[in-house]
Amino acid sequence: MSQFNRFGQPRAKVVxxxxxxxxxxxxxxxxxxxxxxxxxxxxxxxxxxSVSASDQRKIAQAIKRARYMGLLxxxxxxx
Numbered sequence: 527m528s529q530f531n532r533f534g535q536p537r538a539k540v541v542x543x544x545x546x547x548x549x550x551x552x553x554x555x556x557x558x559x560x561x562x563x564x565x566x567x568x569x570x571x572x573x574x575x576s577v578s579a580s581d582q583r584k585i586a587q588a589i590k591r592a593r594y595m596g597l598l599x600x601x602x603x604x605x
């Protein structure tokens with residue numbers, strides 16, 4: 527896995543390691559979580575994000591928590 531995307535920009539590290547060595551995704555980091563979603567609000571698949579299955583589950587849980595707290599929208603559509 528490359529540390530740069532196809533445009534030569536560094537990849538956003540979303541899964542961080544705490545001081546105790548536990549991996550987690552911060553649901554309050556809205557800018558990084560928004561990169562993991564499409565313009566319509568759908569969560570990208572793990573192959574597109576180039577993360578492992580367990581990291582994808584952590585990202586999805588963090589996005590769902592941020593949506594529940596009102597930090598991220600469920601959809602981009604304004605009806």
